[in-house]
Each structure stands twice: as C-alpha cells, then as structure tokens.
Amino acid sequence: MTNVIVLFPKIEDAKNIRNLLVRHGFRVSAVCTTGAQALASANGLGDGILVCSYKYPDMVYAELAACLPAHFEMLLLASQRVLSECAGSGIMCVAMPLKVQDLLNTLEMMVAGVERRRKKRKSMPKVRSEEERKVLDEAKTLLMERNGMTEEEAHRYIQKCSMDSGTNLIxxxxxxxxxxxx
Known part of the structure; x- marks a missing residue:
C-alpha cells in the first residue's frame, strides 16, 4: 500500500484531511504542519504521495517539491490563482474549495501510478558490482571444474541454493x- 503524508499549516486541517483519506481506505503515514517535518517523513518512507497546501511556516510548495525524494509525488490543494502559477510544473493539483470526490479520484490515480512504478523498479535486474560478479564467476568456475557442470547449470545450482537457504546470490x-x- 502506498504511503500518504498530509501537510497543512493548521493541524486541524491536516487531521481533517487525514480522517477523510483514512475513511476511504488510504494509509496516512504522517500528519505534518511544516515542510521540514514532511521531508523527514518522506525520507524515512522511500516512496509515496504528499498531500499538501501551498504555504507552510518554513517554506512554500515549490521549495518542498524541489527537496522531495525522487520516488515521492506531490498533490497540491490550493486556490485557482495558485494552481495557475504551478501549471506545467508536473505537480498534480486539486482546486479549492475542495470537492471530496475530486480529491479521492486524483489520489487514487496517483496511487496507481506510484504502485506501477514501484513494481517496475522491483522487476529491473539488480546491477552487480565488479567484485560481486567476480565472486559469482569464480564460484561458477569452481562448480564447472569440480562437478562437470555447464555455466548455466552452475548458475542455476547457485540460484537454487540461494533460494533454499534464504540468502542472496552473492x-x-x-x-x-x-x-x-x-
């Protein structure tokens, strides 16, 4: 499930948004009142969505967006005037006054995108260092020499042992x- 952080300068507003999202099945990981708190929470979570207003005691949304971790997205809730300023910035926006269904639909769409990208990242093969490749090649060579295996068989043997023992390949x-x- 995707992490959601709620950031509003007034704690009452933040809690109201959190309660709304939780009632509709979203997992809210943190409720914050400053940009620094939101950044600390985001850095601890890895990926997710930040639902926020445009201005906080210590910064504005543009500064926060520039500091967010790479796998975090921002959903800005602001007036039409502010939204016109951020057009083309790649930040998702919902206009105030807030329509609950607009917020929920936009957030659902963003969650689907975050989960799709997370799945894609996990399916990418891991890049091994030169040292790790050397260890793996050495083990395969030893198995090939001693047990008369092909390189493919040696690799499969190491993979199977890795899965059986619950350790990584290296x-x-x-x-x-x-x-x-x-």
Whole structure:
C-alpha cells in the first residue's frame, strides 16, 4: 500500500484531511504542519504521495517539491490563482474549495501510478558490482571444474541454493567458494 503524508499549516486541517483519506481506505503515514517535518517523513518512507497546501511556516510548495525524494509525488490543494502559477510544473493539483470526490479520484490515480512504478523498479535486474560478479564467476568456475557442470547449470545450482537457504546470490556464491576450497 502506498504511503500518504498530509501537510497543512493548521493541524486541524491536516487531521481533517487525514480522517477523510483514512475513511476511504488510504494509509496516512504522517500528519505534518511544516515542510521540514514532511521531508523527514518522506525520507524515512522511500516512496509515496504528499498531500499538501501551498504555504507552510518554513517554506512554500515549490521549495518542498524541489527537496522531495525522487520516488515521492506531490498533490497540491490550493486556490485557482495558485494552481495557475504551478501549471506545467508536473505537480498534480486539486482546486479549492475542495470537492471530496475530486480529491479521492486524483489520489487514487496517483496511487496507481506510484504502485506501477514501484513494481517496475522491483522487476529491473539488480546491477552487480565488479567484485560481486567476480565472486559469482569464480564460484561458477569452481562448480564447472569440480562437478562437470555447464555455466548455466552452475548458475542455476547457485540460484537454487540461494533460494533454499534464504540468502542472496552473492552470499551463496561465497559459501560455495568457502566450502569447495577446503
């Protein structure tokens, strides 16, 4: 489930928005009244959506948007005048006075996008360092020499051992090396 942070300068407004979102099935991870609090929460969560007004005691939405972690998106709730200023900035906006259904539909759409990008990031193959590749190749070579396996079979063997033992591929390759050397 996607993390949602609510940021409004008045705590009552923030809590009202949080309660509305929670009632409609969203998980609100933090309620903040300053940009610094929101940034600290966002940095601790990794990815999600920040639902906020345009001005806080310590900064405005544009400064906050520039500081947000890469995998966090902003949903700005503001007057039509402010929204016209942020047109083309890539920030999602909902006009005030707030229509609950507009907020919920926009947030649902953003959550779907965040989850789709998270899934895509997880499916990308992990980039291994040169040292890790060297350890893996060395373990495969040792298995190939000692057990007469092809490179593909050696790799599958290390993968299977990795999954069976619950360790990552490199740790398993290191274990194979330490066991077979002695």
């Amino acid at each position: 740790e398993t390759a290191e274990m194979v090396l330490s066991m077979m050397r002695y």
